[in-house]
Amino acid sequence: MREMDPSSGEPSAISRRSFLKGATQVAAAGGIIQATAAGAPAEVVDPEVETLSGTSSLELLVNGKARSVEVQPRTTLLHALRTHMDPPLTGTKEVCGTGSCGACTVLIDGQPAYSCLSLAVTCAGRPVTTVEGFGSADAMSDVQQAFCDKDGMMCGFCTPGFVVATHAALDRSPKASLDELKYELSGNFCRCGTYPHVFDAAAAVQEDRARGEEGR
Numbered sequence: 001m002r003e004m005d006p007s008s009g010e011p012s013a014i015s016r017r018s019f020l021k022g023a024t025q026v027a028a029a030g031g032i033i034q035a036t037a038a039g040a041p042a043e044v045v046d047p048e049v050e051t052l053s054g055t056s057s058l059e060l061l062v063n064g065k066a067r068s069v070e071v072q073p074r075t076t077l078l079h080a081l082r083t084h085m086d087p088p089l090t091g092t093k094e095v096c097g098t099g100s101c102g103a104c105t106v107l108i109d110g111q112p113a114y115s116c117l118s119l120a121v122t123c124a125g126r127p128v129t130t131v132e133g134f135g136s137a138d139a140m141s142d143v144q145q146a147f148c149d150k151d152g153m154m155c156g157f158c159t160p161g162f163v164v165a166t167h168a169a170l171d172r173s174p175k176a177s178l179d180e181l182k183y184e185l186s187g188n189f190c191r192c193g194t195y196p197h198v199f200d201a202a203a204a205v206q207e208d209r210a211r212g213e214e215g216r
């Protein structure tokens with residue numbers, strides 16, 4: 001809703017909300033705002049701020065396929081995956097959006113990373129693996145199957161991040177102890193408290209893979 005200018009009684013040209021929004025964007029970019037004597041907004045003096053609203057094309061390598069996206073410099077990998085792709089990859093979840101919960105975990109260059117803290121532009125040309133890259137509902141990976149078999153989920157919001165992190169942990173340390181697995185997965189939180197089932201699932205995968213190794 002447009003705010004009123006108290007001196008004229010007319011609608012204000014710039015609302016308090018839009019002023020604050022613009023100020024925040026500039027501050028985040030390290031720019032400077034010069035207020036006029038009358039307290040009127042804001043002349044932006046950092047020319048780089050202009051580029052924050054522009055978009056650029058880039059190619060992401062997601063689950064082995066090149067995917068073109070149009071993104072702003074500030075677009076996170078999480079949002080590029082979920083909302084900038086056609087078709088979108090919505091398996092990766094946003095819960096906190098601030099690097100606290102691990103729901104958005106993907107692999108970048110084979111290493112687990114929070115996609116909500118990774119800018120899409122920094123991932124151009126680097127291999128990114130999302131939960132969809134490990135398997136599908138019709139052909140689940142061993143970790144995905146174990147999460148189902150061991151009831152490793154309730155609401156399921158944390159589950160894609162846990163699945164990706166568990167794949168990474170077991171690939172890196174196939175014989176990891178329970179304590180080591182707890183450490184490896186310590187960046188992933190589950191508000192529903194499914195941790196015992198998650199670790200049961202990881203142990204089941206370890207046993208199956210060990211049996212597979214012996215059978216060769």
Ligand code: FES
Pocket residue numbers: 093094095096097098099100101102103104105114115116117
């Ligand atoms: S959504 Fe990325 S860490 Fe929580």
Ligand code: FES
Pocket residue numbers: 152153154155156157158159189190191192193194
């Ligand atoms: S299953 Fe609900 S947050 Fe983990």
